[in-house]
Amino acid sequence: MIARLVLLAALLTPVAAQAAPSGPGWQLVWSDEFRAPKIDKTKWSLDVDCWGGGNGERQCYTGRLRNARIAQGKLVITARAERTTGPALPASQRPDPTQPGALVTRDYSSARLTTRGKASWRYGRIEVRANLPEGQGTWPAIWMLPEATTYGTWAASGEIDILEAVNLGVPCAACAGGKEDTILGTLHFGKPWPGNTHKGTEAHHPEVLKGYHTYAIEWQPDQMIWQIDGQTYAVRQRSEWWTSGSATPGAPFDQPFHLILNLAFGGDLAETRGLKGVSNTNFPKRFLIDWVRVWQKPLLTASIAPVDQARGQ
Template sequence: MKSRLLSLTLAPAIGALAACSPEEPGPVKIIETVTLNETGTGYAPLSENGWTLAWSDEFSGEAIDGDKWGLDVDCWGGGNQERQCYTDSTENASIVDGKLVITARKQEMTGPALPAHMRAAAEDPDATQTKPFTSARLVTRGKAAWKYGWIEVRAKLPQGQGTWPAIWMLPETNAYGTWARSGEIDIMEAVNLGTECAECPGGKENTILGTLHFGDLWPNNSLNSTEVAQPGSLDDFHTYSLIWSEGKMTWLVDGTIFAVKEAGDWSTAATDEPNAPFDQAFHLILNLAIGGGLPEERGLKGVSEEGFPKEFEIDYVRVWQCDTEVASDGACPTEGG
């Protein structure tokens, strides 16, 4: 089935940064929308093609592995006026039947007004904020980060107006400066899944996005984003992947490529190096936001309080890296079979 391609416009992109971490909230500027080219199915990282499993979490233990994941605790709202506080409570993130379950609850909470890395420079580092929802954000920051690789996450996404699940990456160190000079990689994000949508197949919102953020410091930052219809049922698990090599990124859903971006499609104001800022190590983030610029400006608008709690279920996370000595042509191919 041919995927539906949506072009981003400036209006819905205002504040469209659930996955990103600007120093303060603000609009983003679109420089290009990538065209979707269908390229077939069956892409997988095969060992005979040089791909080696470097890191994974199958969530087979009784609790979240603290050697692999940290949990951010703050009520900042991601710089997007999101409506959740992130907690380290098992009510918001836990292992259930071999899966990581991130749960957003309609539950008022007061907590730190800023994330930990911003508090030291704040006028009032002990400031608090109260939000009407709680959720969780897991990060491999300080524990695992990668420069290039094949990142794959199998997950089932929550539905409802105002939901904003994301699988994404931020630089381990801001080598080119703070956001967005050092970049951001959004492997998958989705908003308002399952809500009424006249132009969507089946009449329900089913769009997923793959996005890069880069350029200059906010508010002169830029993005390059592709939106497509999620194949299959929203009630099923799907596999979201990014193949990241020198000067090239490829996005897949269920083994089908839906976007390719190359050096020249991104930049940073910090240097003329063509691969920058995506030539540094990035760590992985899994989170479920409620509300914020992108979901509240789309769909039915705002946040519906119906159907809580909302669950973002992750079956596994796997990261492969390329062994060029095994790869026949010196570069690991993407096609696996």
């Protein structure tokens, strides 16, 4: 009962007024305020697999309501400690994507939502207001992958991590409040794996341990800017990234990317920080998303993926 009351209080947190980003020229081109009774399948797909993201994660992603649903105007992604069976590989890696192929069973379930094939953008400002889960092994993420592997397989075509956090709230000697409060903003690029590389920033923000915050990236042709609640904590210049697939300045981050929201559990990053490994205490874990908004400046985005024009506003 206590857990239910805590969840209800979090869900009923007042919604911030919708406002355009600072500066002229921004237009809202896509959003989800999660006011419908169900997840909008014209905007989102749910991945179903137990692959582990290539990071040794311990969850199976499902399409079940118990792992992803709308409640009180929030998207609720829930990780549960429960034996779950599903495809060993994601659809993109199966010989026949329509068939599940080999199956595997894992000890946790969760959800991963993506706009792949439904909405993608080149440049702009992506904002997500969210309440992050805590606990050893938790790994919520707001990130983007290319709509097409124009420059080659991962990570030659790039990856944009708007927000990652692992093991929030667990004991942390290096954190001012004694609890893990680190958020990460990262770009992945270079050559196809295993020749890939990355540039990232880790920043301590104790406020993320309580309530909702707006996580954003401002993606420009010549730089990327990461923000929390409108405050910049990381900047990357175009000269810092590259791809083996092109000598064009700005590549691979000059192509349309789609958005992903997921809650992983365990895996390489989560299990090597904090207390190490994972903890089964205080389940289920919930990643709450109040809204998602994508802003663009028309003069900056002269070439937009056709799917965006169809789905805009």
